[in-house]
Amino acid sequence: MASPTSANIDAPLRIRLHRQCGACNHLFLPGDHLVALLCNEKSIRAYSVLTFVPNSQCKLLEHDNIQFCMHHICGFCSKLNEGEESVTVHADCLSMFGQTCSAPDKYQRLWIAGTRIYPWRTVAPLELDPGCCASPELISSAAGLHRTLLPELADIIGGYLQPHHALLRFCSVIRLAKELSRAEMDYAVTYPLCEVLSWSRGASPTLVEQGQAANPRVRLTIDSRGIERIERVSDDSQETTRDLLTNSHAYVVDLVEQLSGVSIGFQLGMSRLQVPTSVNISIWNVPSPQDLPRTTCITFHGKLSSGRFAALDLDPKQCTGLSFFLSIRQIMAIHGHTKRGSRAPQAFQHLNRDHSPGLFWIYIPITANDKVIAIGTREAYIANGGSYSIVLKMKSGTYFIGFPLVKIMGPIDETLHLIQEADDRHLTLIHEVPYNTGISFIAVDKVTRTTSRIIIKRSNFPHYSTHSYASLEGVVNARVLRDKEKGMCRGILLEYEDGTLRALGQCRLGLDTVQCYKHPTKFHYTIVKYSSHIKTHDSRCLQAAFDSESGLFSTHNNSEWKTCPMKGFLQFSFNHFGVAVRYHDAWRPHFDY
Incomplete structure (x- = not known):
């Protein structure tokens, strides 16, 4: 890796680090080994960053006189956008890209692709989920196999891999490397956005011809690699639904006249907006926010x-x-x-x-x-x-x-x-x-x-706390959510005879373990104290369980456990110091305060 020395630079070279890999488009995880790329008309330079640390302040590497910053907005680097633009990649993704891309200017092409993750330069990171591209051919290539796996076997392998597994990342890198190898390198071509009728990644733009009637709105579809598609849409396109399980796409939709002054550059089959400071652009999670x-x-x-x-x-x-x-x-x-x-x-x-x-x-x-x-x-x-x-x-x-x-x-x-x-x-x-x-x-x-x-x-609860409450009457199912570290109760989810649900505490669905109790008859709880990260306070943790039709909970005759009938109300408060639980035999007006 080429690296400047402190003898060549008077002031520290400041390099912005990004949270998303410019090659595989996956978000970085703590401990990932990173490389920062800078490019100008004369050269492409790479700087080893060691490992990714979330929320890191500007860090000066004294031996190289380089300052890396992982903040999107940093007081020390407020003028960072005025200098050279950087791209950050996994070290192993950079190696895989170098082995796969056949273009002589491969790293300059990678830098261009990495900068296009941002639809325009000053936009905040979108951090969209990368799409899965684990085809049998890509999995075989990423694994170093000389023959292509059967589709059934590739599906089994892909199903077992975690989202950030290196094999899946390499599949994305290889796909990008092949696309950039085929692309013709030429100078960026720029048009006013209002003149573009349609475009999709990898193709040339179709322009609005003189006298041609075009729909009044421009829609940009954005994925983890940047702008994926441009199209003109009508005012009544009726597309407002989205899949809550994914965060793979975002959209810019606005009237053409509202985007006056915005231009768009095309290069290597990719595009990027050039937005003047006087124009404000909104990004949405639905394709037709006007509806x-x-x-x-x-x-x-x-x-x-x-x-x-x-x-x-x-x-x-x-x-x-x-x-x-x-x-x-x-x-x-x-x-x-x-x-x-x-x-x-x-x-x-x-x-x-x-x-x-x-x-x-x-x-x-x-x-x-x-x-x-x-x-x-x-x-x-x-x-x-x-x-x-x-x-x-x-x-x-x-x-x-x-x-x-x-x-x-x-x-x-x-x-x-x-x-x-x-x-x-x-x-x-x-x-x-x-x-x-x-x-x-x-x-x-x-x-x-x-x-x-x-x-x-x-409130008779501790300060800096938030509280919730629920009736214990008519409960047909109770779920206790416990953290995986200590097995302590974080929250309780109650289902009632009328089909409604009430949540108490922190019901971190999908993160904590869940124990279900059918037709509960009694509620048991106790507070356990642990040493807190805050030296002046102990952490108050909750243990909780229910008697139900499937069995009775044993408190082992521990007098610290409290037992409540399935009637009245339960109030649950929590803050950084822990939890507090109180049982009330009837409604109290302060529940709503």
Whole structure:
């Protein structure tokens, strides 16, 4: 690897590191060995970065006088975009690409492909899931076999591999290397975006001919490699659905006149926008955002950190629940669930690596018998800052998504938007998709009227905690979710006779182990203390179980275990220091505070 020395450079050379490989398009994992590529008109240079460390600050390698930065927005590297653009790749992907690509300028071509991951240079990382390209030919080539595997055998091998397995990464690298080997290298050709009628990766663009009538909107389809397709669409294309199990595509859809001044360059069968600072472009998770219903903003805090948005149709036939990932002060992400599963576990693990001491997970089940009747916010302002939380009122009860700042806080401004019920169409939730910061924008449709009030928050739970509650009567199934590290209860999911569900604590579906209890008759729990990462506090963990028709739970005559009948209410609070559980024999007004 060529590397400049400190004798040649007076100031440190700053190189931005990306979280996504420019060759295989997979996200980096802790410990991955990386190489950074820089390219100019004269040369392509490679710098070994050692290993990937999430959320790393600028790091100076003194022997080479090089400064690597893994932040998309860094105060020390605010002028980084003005210099040479970098591409980051796995060291083994770079080696595989070098062995497979036959073009004499192979590494320059790789650098071009790596920069095209970003649809335009200043956009925040999209980090879309790479598509699976594990064909029998590619698997055989990646494994170094001289004969092509039978399709059945290739399918078996592909089914056993983890998403980030090197063999799958190499399949993507080999596919890219073959495409770039065939592509004709020429100078980039640039057109105003409004003049492009259609285009797909690997082809030449079709331009709008003079006098030709074209649809009024431009749609860009984006995948993990950048812009995949450009097309003109009408105002009523009626494509608003998406698969909640994937995060493979994003879309830019706007009227042609709104994108005035935007141009697009084509090179090596790939494309990239050139966006002036005066133009704001929105990125969506649905292909036709113009067909989404008119919404009412329920929360807006500060400046939008990104121009990226997601729309979720809360039809219980499609969406079985919502997961909110929280830090102490912010909602970091929202993910939908389906009967087939969710991306939430993988997204949580990826996002959680960047936050210490970790994120919280609040799950809200959605069923046909339990509609959203109101949604709103609670905001509080005190000397050292403010906090806000989302209030979601359902027929089964209220959920609070967020953390109050202090044990006794007031006043709190509460604003609730009442949702129309007499309508066959289900609620649509739209929210910002920020990069490495909190969500500042959430909106819903079907709002009939808005109410506001000022309340005084008085809670007998510890400060910086969030709470949930549920009735213990009429429960037909109970699920206890336990973390895999200590086997402690993180959350409880209760199913009732009427088909509704209530979630208590952190129900991290797909991440924690689940134990089911059919027709529970009693609830048992105890608090166990552990040494905390915070020196001044012990961590309070919960052990919980139910008696059910399949057997009785034994507390081994331990007096620290508490037993509750299946009636009354259970209140569950948690924060970074642990959990608190309280049983109430009847409804208490403070449940909704």
